[in-house]
Every structure is written in C-alpha cells, then in structure tokens.
Amino acid sequence: MPTPPAWRLSLCLLLLALLAGCAGRELAVHDPAPGEGLSMERALILSSAESALGTPYRFGGNTPDALDCSGLVELAYRTAGIPVPRTADDQFRALPSVDRARPGDLLFFDTAGRGKASHVGIYRGDGQMIHAPGRGRRVETAPVEIAYWQERFLGAAAAAP
Numbered sequence: 001m002p003t004p005p006a007w008r009l010s011l012c013l014l015l016l017a018l019l020a021g022c023a024g025r026e027l028a029v030h031d032p033a034p035g036e037g038l039s040m041e042r043a044l045i046l047s048s049a050e051s052a053l054g055t056p057y058r059f060g061g062n063t064p065d066a067l068d069c070s071g072l073v074e075l076a077y078r079t080a081g082i083p084v085p086r087t088a089d090d091q092f093r094a095l096p097s098v099d100r101a102r103p104g105d106l107l108f109f110d111t112a113g114r115g116k117a118s119h120v121g122i123y124r125g126d127g128q129m130i131h132a133p134g135r136g137r138r139v140e141t142a143p144v145e146i147a148y149w150q151e152r153f154l155g156a157a158a159a160a161p
Helices: 006-022 039-053 071-079 088-094 148-153
Strands: 106-109 117-126 128-131 140-143 154-157
Touching: 006 117, 039 071, 039 088, 039 117, 039 128, 071 088, 071 117, 071 128, 088 106, 088 154, 106 148
Parallel strands: none
Antiparallel strands: 106 117, 106 154, 117 128, 128 140
C-alpha cells in the first residue's frame, strides 16, 4: 500500500490539532454525600454568597451594596477569612485548580473570548452557581450544565479547605 503524500498527512494532523483545541475542559462537580458536611470556611463562603443574592451588579463593586463577579468572590471569601486576588483572571491564575468543583469552589469562564478568565462564579452545589452576571442584573443562581457555561468553562479552583 503506498504511503499518502506528505501534504495529506500534514492536513490530517492540522485538522486533529484544531479539533483538539476546540474541546474545552469539562465542567465537573462533586456534591457531598448526605451527612458529609462542609468545612466551616466553605459554609461561610456559601452563606455570604447566598446573602448577596439580589444585590445589584456594578463593575468594580465589592461591597454588600453592589458587586461584580470577582467582587462577589472577594467578599464571600473575605467573610471566611481567605484572601483572594481582585480580578477573575488573577483569581484563576493564583488559586489552586481542581478537576471537580465542590460547593464553595470557584468556576472560571472566558465570556469575552480572549482566552482568559473574564467571569467567575461560586459553585453552590446541586448543579448551581452563584454569580454576578453583568450590567443591569443582580447576583443570581444559574445552572452550570447549560451550553453557554459549558462552552466557556476554563477551570475550577479551590482556595477553601
């Protein structure tokens, strides 16, 4: 059997590389089993984030009066005594990554299409995250399994024990 021309082999390798590049990380979660409880820090993070539900979005906001996505994270983690960087991308780069998010962990997304974290949410459990979605909206919960989030997912991080 004759070998394919070099250009054909090169084209196949290029197509495989492009297809592999289109596959993002899988947004995988792990909810605690009944009776498995959360650490005090995770409970405080979730309590603070849940208290922020309904808070108006404001770019750069990190107070109980107005929040952006990374400000929500900063506020919730500060409540638990855990300092985190201010922006979503800095949080993504600085915090230890995990393969499966647990309640209280951070979920990072590239919503701007620039290859870096431009949005962050706090995994609440039961397939939901708490996040500050953007101008004109309020802090809310959102299901993480919808295509919009799956397609933009960059990774998860755990700063809490």
